[in-house]
Amino acid sequence: MGQEVVAIHGEPFGVGFVRAQWPEPVEGLSRVRVSSPQGRLFYPAAEPLTVTVRDPMRLDPAPRELKFGRGKILERLGQVVKAAVTADERQQVTGYEIWFLFQGDRPFDLQISGPAVATIPIVPVAAAADDHQAALQGWWQSYQAQAESEIAGAPMLPVVDAYLLSYLARRLDLPRPAALSRMRLEKPPVAIEMMADSSGLQRIALADVLRGEPHEVSEPFDTLPAAVEVAEIAPMDDDAVPEGIEPIARMVPPECFYLRFGSFANFLWFQKLAQEHDGDVKNMVGRPILDRRGSQRIEELLNVRYTQLADLFGDALIGDVALVGNDFLLDDGPSIGVLMQAKNAFLLSTFLGQDRQATVAQFPDCTLETKTIEGIEVSLLSTPDNRVRSFWVANGDWMFLTSSEHLAARFIAARKARTPLAATAEFQHFREKYPHGEKPAITLFLPRRFLSTLYTPHFQIELQRRCRAAAEMAVLVAARAAASNEGQSLVMADDLIAAGYLPGGFGHRVDRSGLILTDDGVLDSRRGGRQTLLPIDDVAIDKITSAERIWQDQIDRMRTAQPGLLEPVFIQIDRSAADPQSPDRERLTIAVDVVPAMLGKQAWIVDQLGPPTDIGVQFSKTDLISFHANIHSDKLNGSIPPHYLFGGLKDCYPAALAKFESPIDRIFAISTLRGYLAAWPDPGLIDRLPLGLGRGSPVGPNMTRLVGGAYRYQSERVSLLSFDREVLVESIPDLAVLDKQPTRRAHLKIEDLSQTQLGQWVSDTLLDAERRKSQAGCDLLSRLTEQLGIDRETTPLFAEELLGAALQCPLRGEFRCRGDGHWCSTASEVETPPTAAVMRWFRGLQASVDVVDNRLLVDIEVDVQRATR
Numbered sequence: 001m002g003q004e005v006v007a008i009h010g011e012p013f014g015v016g017f018v019r020a021q022w023p024e025p026v027e028g029l030s031r032v033r034v035s036s037p038q039g040r041l042f043y044p045a046a047e048p049l050t051v052t053v054r055d056p057m058r059l060d061p062a063p064r065e066l067k068f069g070r071g072k073i074l075e076r077l078g079q080v081v082k083a084a085v086t087a088d089e090r091q092q093v094t095g096y097e098i099w100f101l102f103q104g105d106r107p108f109d110l111q112i113s114g115p116a117v118a119t120i121p122i123v124p125v126a127a128a129a130d131d132h133q134a135a136l137q138g139w140w141q142s143y144q145a146q147a148e149s150e151i152a153g154a155p156m157l158p159v160v161d162a163y164l165l166s167y168l169a170r171r172l173d174l175p176r177p178a179a180l181s182r183m184r185l186e187k188p189p190v191a192i193e194m195m196a197d198s199s200g201l202q203r204i205a206l207a208d209v210l211r212g213e214p215h216e217v218s219e220p221f222d223t224l225p226a227a228v229e230v231a232e233i234a235p236m237d238d239d240a241v242p243e244g245i246e247p248i249a250r251m252v253p254p255e256c257f258y259l260r261f262g263s264f265a266n267f268l269w270f271q272k273l274a275q276e277h278d279g280d281v282k283n284m285v286g287r288p289i290l291d292r293r294g295s296q297r298i299e300e301l302l303n304v305r306y307t308q309l310a311d312l313f314g315d316a317l318i319g320d321v322a323l324v325g326n327d328f329l330l331d332d333g334p335s336i337g338v339l340m341q342a343k344n345a346f347l348l349s350t351f352l353g354q355d356r357q358a359t360v361a362q363f364p365d366c367t368l369e370t371k372t373i374e375g376i377e378v379s380l381l382s383t384p385d386n387r388v389r390s391f392w393v394a395n396g397d398w399m400f401l402t403s404s405e406h407l408a409a410r411f412i413a414a415r416k417a418r419t420p421l422a423a424t425a426e427f428q429h430f431r432e433k434y435p436h437g438e439k440p441a442i443t444l445f446l447p448r449r450f451l452s453t454l455y456t457p458h459f460q461i462e463l464q465r466r467c468r469a470a471a472e473m474a475v476l477v478a479a480r481a482a483a484s485n486e487g488q489s490l491v492m493a494d495d496l497i498a499a500g501y502l503p504g505g506f507g508h509r510v511d512r513s514g515l516i517l518t519d520d521g522v523l524d525s526r527r528g529g530r531q532t533l534l535p536i537d538d539v540a541i542d543k544i545t546s547a548e549r550i551w552q553d554q555i556d557r558m559r560t561a562q563p564g565l566l567e568p569v570f571i572q573i574d575r576s577a578a579d580p581q582s583p584d585r586e587r588l589t590i591a592v593d594v595v596p597a598m599l600g601k602q603a604w605i606v607d608q609l610g611p612p613t614d615i616g617v618q619f620s621k622t623d624l625i626s627f628h629a630n631i632h633s634d635k636l637n638g639s640i641p642p643h644y645l646f647g648g649l650k651d652c653y654p655a656a657l658a659k660f661e662s663p664i665d666r667i668f669a670i671s672t673l674r675g676y677l678a679a680w681p682d683p684g685l686i687d688r689l690p691l692g693l694g695r696g697s698p699v700g701p702n703m704t705r706l707v708g709g710a711y712r713y714q715s716e717r718v719s720l721l722s723f724d725r726e727v728l729v730e731s732i733p734d735l736a737v738l739d740k741q742p743t744r745r746a747h748l749k750i751e752d753l754s755q756t757q758l759g760q761w762v763s764d765t766l767l768d769a770e771r772r773k774s775q776a777g778c779d780l781l782s783r784l785t786e787q788l789g790i791d792r793e794t795t796p797l798f799a800e801e802l803l804g805a806a807l808q809c810p811l812r813g814e815f816r817c818r819g820d821g822h823w824c825s826t827a828s829e830v831e832t833p834p835t836a837a838v839m840r841w842f843r844g845l846q847a848s849v850d851v852v853d854n855r856l857l858v859d860i861e862v863d864v865q866r867a868t869r
Helices: 072-086 129-153 159-171 178-182 199-210 247-251 264-276 294-302 306-313 345-362 405-417 425-433 448-453 457-485 493-498 546-561 596-607 663-671 725-731 757-788 795-803 837-841
Strands: 002-008 014-027 033-035 041-054 089-102 108-113 118-122 221-223 257-260 318-325 336-342 367-373 376-382 389-395 398-402 442-446 515-518 521-524 543-545 569-577 585-594 616-618 623-631 643-650 675-680 697-700 703-705 711-715 718-722 736-738 746-750 815-817 823-825 842-852 855-865
Touching (some): 002 118, 033 041, 129 159, 129 757, 159 457, 247 318, 264 294, 294 336, 457 757, 457 795, 543 546, 585 596, 616 623, 718 725, 757 823, 837 842
Antiparallel strands (some): 033 108, 318 336, 569 585, 585 855, 643 675, 697 703, 746 842, 842 855
């Protein structure tokens, strides 16, 4: 193995560089692990030395005639493009350049493990201060590039690399890393995006903490601005509520989201659906890298064991059930509650009371007390870290368990004032439009008051503060590990600040809260533990800083500029058997009623739709995916007349999405789709192309071949395009325009893809993303060992403490450490390739779109394959 070694000792660290050349190139970009058995080496950065190996392009035999008029040159050019895109290109590693820091001036060994293994002796030498500084700059450039790459690709909060960049820049008096400056938002995200996921704000808070930008106590205070006033609700007695309003809606505070199940059976169905997907329905789309335990966490938080209730009583004890709350921050301490209608109040109260006593007996830190809220005695079961926080309010046959004292008070007050959700005009309007019927459906309703609450100064500012608190907890864990790795036994934040492991402003907060070290980890003195923070509703705010006021002003401007974001959202879900012969297959019928603004950047698509019509399309029998839409676009200065746009996609295995990088790649990737795009009456867009490019060369009756290789069929004002001539030949006989169809503006149909090549492509594409996330988990565990010296036996537990949730492999494997110190997933060792989560349950979909009174109405039918019963 060829080697080049330079090591200059110095204080607080020496700087070393190694260039190691392998005897033979190694396929792929496998990582190497750099360490020292003497424990003298710190913060390595390894960059591979690579060569690109490209297989020769394979072209079909050249055409005999190269005449432009017959399209032979264009055909040849198309072959060259296709060969260039599909050529087998591989990276081979010939060695590595490794920068590192070290302590002391005695010789030590550097060990490399990975695609090649080597032990290299390092002999530090003295050098001029300028040489040491130049070497330090070289290390810093390489280390920054490596860390910034990790930060950019991390599917979780990049605590380790962001912290080390900040700490090392401060410790070694190096330029502030640009990665921290980029961890900002140009403008606040839409509030509805933050109500369930605060990850964007968490990255900002992490960067602020690491930059040493505290909410200084000495900063001028400002009074918390008042929330925008909302219209009052006229009190309404139960007997005055319209007959079609379900009784449970008469118990819900009007500013809460409302997820009504209609029956305990529906609720248990939803719970089982979550269990089939690792405890969270969000996993139906894809398994995340962090295991936050979803519904299990809510059960623990509220101390409600639904499985036991079902096993003991089935649905004989509970009638209707609803989840209500003021946010969807399920992973960070939500303001949420479950409202149950008891068929037997005495029996349900007895069960809940006994269950709470059992929890107190099981957990020494759990307490049970009685509090008076709004003049009513309320039971509170809680732990200091808010792992359990359950207020129980009983009102006749209604049992309400909530994590929020504020929500418990609002439940009581709204009932006393006779101003529940059922009394609001907007809910009555939607319930009249979507009756709940004899067979109860699942309903999600987000009222205007709920959406407005997300923009209030209290919600927005406390959301920022709790993100900062969570970031400080993570940074403190990382700082203690870095100090320990360097031989410093420092635990308290003040000691870590004094030693340079934490920035000077760390822990300074405007609300005087701080971090508390316990045997179980780090807690926030006001909010509790990571992922179990106090609900935002229950945190009092008096004064705010000028920076917080600026943030709130931005929020207010955004709310004013986009009033559509405050319009109510209504979703209703019915379930039925999809196929009597398949008891494990269900059909979910979903009605969505929102304003187009809720689509965000995609809202422009709705503007292109024309009025609803009763025109439909008869598609080819071999189409797996088909759609049609009435288009009335003002693009191109109105030169595109109103028309019907439709298309179909047949079974195929298209090019990988990775090919969609350049325009040429995109053209090729699209050409691998066995599909067609059509319009009726012909909008004439192709005929408007310059230089006559839309005319092409005749290749058959009514068919021409265009520049770029696409085929066009034109007949009776119907125009079809496809890159595959056989697709047109196969589809044209079946296509027909139908009238007297259900009125709608657009329609989409997707067949069952589970046994098709296209379905396999969808699965493989999704799994590629899952593999990248799995590899990111392996890389994080490896970096914890390499950069912070965490023992391999405790690395997963340390990662959980650092991130506030356990790492899990999205491919359902197990993370393990190999003998060479690298972490991997057992999923990579399985011979049978897995199937993407979506393709395990998706069995077909139909969706239609309409717009009525400026509201987007989407009707969806999706067939779901359930786990074998």
